[in-house]
Amino acid sequence: xxxxxxxxxNGLKVMIDGDPCSMQQVEFxxxxxxxxxTRVKMRNLLTGRVWxxxxxxxxxxxxxxxxxxxxxxxxxxxxxxxxxxxxTFEQYAVEDSAVGDNAKWLKDNTTCIVTLWNDRAISVTxxxxxxxxxxxxxxxxxxxxAQGGSKPATMSTGAVVRVPxxxxxxxxxxxxxxxxxxxxxxxx
Amino acid sequence: xxxxxxxxxxxxxTLQQRAKALxxxxxxxxxxxxxxxxVPVLSMAAxxxxxxxxxxxxxxxxxxxxxxxxxxxxxxxxxxxxLLAAGSGCIYQMAKVFRNGEIGRKHNPEFTMLEWYRxxxxxxxxxxEVADLVSIITGINAFEEYSYKAVFEKFLGIxxxxxxxxxxxxxxxxxxxxxxxxDRDGWLNLLMSHCIEPQxxxxxxxYDYPASQAALARVKKDEQGNRVAARFELxxxxxxxxxxxxxxxxxxxQQRRFEKDLADRKALDLPQRPYDTRLVKALANKxxxxxxxxxxxxxxxxxxxxxxxxxxxxPFDFSRA
Numbered sequence: 465x466x467x468x469x470x471x472x473x474n475g476l477k478v479m480i481d482g483d484p485c486s487m488q489q490v491e492f493x494x495x496x497x498x499x500x501x502t503r504v505k506m507r508n509l510l511t512g513r514v515w516x517x518x519x520x521x522x523x524x525x526x527x528x529x530x531x532x533x534x535x536x537x538x539x540x541x542x543x544x545x546x547x548x549x550x551x552t553f554e555q556y557a558v559e560d561s562a563v564g565d566n567a568k569w570l571k572d573n574t575t576c577i578v579t580l581w582n583d584r585a586i587s588v589t590x591x592x593x594x595x596x597x598x599x600x601x602x603x604x605x606x607x608x609x610a611q612g613g614s615k616p617a618t619m620s621t622g623a624v625v626r627v628p629x630x631x632x633x634x635x636x637x638x639x640x641x642x643x644x645x646x647x648x649x650x651x652x
Numbered sequence: 653x654x655x656x657x658x659x660x661x662x663x664x665x666t667l668q669q670r671a672k673a674l675x676x677x678x679x680x681x682x683x684x685x686x687x688x689x690x691v692p693v694l695s696m697a698a699x700x701x702x703x704x705x706x707x708x709x710x711x712x713x714x715x716x717x718x719x720x721x722x723x724x725x726x727x728x729x730x731x732x733x734x735l736l737a738a739g740s741g742c743i744y745q746m747a748k749v750f751r752n753g754e755i756g757r758k759h760n761p762e763f764t765m766l767e768w769y770r771x772x773x774x775x776x777x778x779x780x781e782v783a784d785l786v787s788i789i790t791g792i793n794a795f796e797e798y799s800y801k802a803v804f805e806k807f808l809g810i811x812x813x814x815x816x817x818x819x820x821x822x823x824x825x826x827x828x829x830x831x832x833x834x835d836r837d838g839w840l841n842l843l844m845s846h847c848i849e850p851q852x853x854x855x856x857x858x859y860d861y862p863a864s865q866a867a868l869a870r871v872k873k874d875e876q877g878n879r880v881a882a883r884f885e886l887x888x889x890x891x892x893x894x895x896x897x898x899x900x901x902x903x904x905x906q907q908r909r910f911e912k913d914l915a916d917r918k919a920l921d922l923p924q925r926p927y928d929t930r931l932v933k934a935l936a937n938k939x940x941x942x943x944x945x946x947x948x949x950x951x952x953x954x955x956x957x958x959x960x961x962x963x964x965x966x967p968f969d970f971s972r973a
Contacts, residue, residue, distance in 0.1 A: 499703050501842070
């Protein structure tokens with residue numbers, strides 16, 4: 465399957481130089497007296513590189529067989545991260561490089577979005593918010609709930625997050641995985 | 653979502669503002685004694701420009717009889733020049749024009765073009781008048797001016813007269829990757845539309861285009877003695893708003909340019925279409941010395957009303973047509 469340049473739109477996945485890429489911004493460029501182009505801001509789904517490329521209106525692009533599926537994180541065996549599609553119980557082993565920095569947000573049974581290219585997992589997107597337990601932090605300062613200031617806290621998954629001074633070990637916190645920031649205590 | 657496509661793409665309030673702008677434009681020309689005309693939308697000839705694709709329609713005397721192909725105007729230029737050659741004096745037209753395949757945030761396959769011709773003007777004096785009109789409709793008062801050569805120097809550090817084609821290609825790929833091979837004008841067009849236009853803030857006139865991009869402008873020498881087209885464009889916040897010429901009046905040269913366009917079309921595997929031989933005859937009869945300009949009215953409204961999409965200033969965009 466292929467797309468012509470006039471079919472390009474945000475979110476479309478295509479093959480560029482052998483890599484699957486996702487279109488992030490698509491603009492039709494046509495000077496009054498010049499040739500028509502479609503200018504696209506793209507992200508390489510394997511490397512994460514974002515760049516711009518422009519296509520002639522008669523150019524065609526091969527579609528990339530990319531899909532996103534909700535999967536539950538099961539465990540890591542030290543080499544691979546294992547996920548399962550809840551409905552079908554299909555399991556996928558995901559390479560370390562595809563999980564990347566997001567490994568620090570993965571707790572058992574967390575539902576993530578796994579991007580598959582030709583049925584191979586190429587990236588893992590954790591939920592926007594996760595709830596994790598503090599396993600290590602300096603003792604909390606009693607009564608200091610209003611003051612500013614923060615300290616590092618290590619979470620059960622190994623992630624280190626800046627938290628307010630009053631947070632104690634053993635507490636469960638809500639974290640925004642997109643920014644890596646503390647949001648609040650869980651369940652509040 | 654499709655259930656909403658019966659609705660206008662512009663708000664009624666915007667359409668009221670649009671109506672007022674159209675009235676102001678007509679008042680502007682009325683005050684300056686420029687006559688309004690409405691030339692045919694249908695023509696036996698198509699635009700010759702390789703990169704503008706005319707829409708074709710079929711005329712038939714009866715549904716059973718032979719089909720005569722006609723073309724929807726992509727600009728009223730040829731017919732207006734025939735009026736000028738017939739002694740019309742200064743004229744303007746504000747009407748729909750049609751361009752196949754042009755659709756996007758700033759493009760709609762049919763749009764409203766304002767085109768006018770002024771006897772005794774050259775491209776520089778016409779630039780003043782364009783600025784006057786744009787000021788009235790948008791409130792913009794500051795207009796910058798650069799020659800085509802200067803704008804490449806300023807924004808890309810390129811000397812268009814000495815840069816090799818490889819250098820042009822290399823600069824382009826630093827900004828935006830592109831595949832394929834282009835001739836010199838192809839690279840210059842890519843650099844202008846992809847790398848320079850987005851950097852233009854406010855209202856900027858660009859004049860003295862390369863002679864190879866003259867279209868229907870006459871060719872002259874600039875201060876350094878380079879052959880340049882007596883052509884200008886106006887960009888506002890990176891949007892191409894107007895394109896004007898000190899008009900070519902030489903009928904032989906006009907015919908040569910039409911034929912070159914047809915040859916270029918052939919080389920690019922684009923459709924061969926009849927060019928306007930009646931324009932060539934009109935020029936041979938004598939086109940008065942004049943300058944003319946085409947301005948996109950919908951884009952002018954986008955700027956005046958601060959809208960991001962052309963669909964927001966027209967009653968029904970192409971998706972609702």
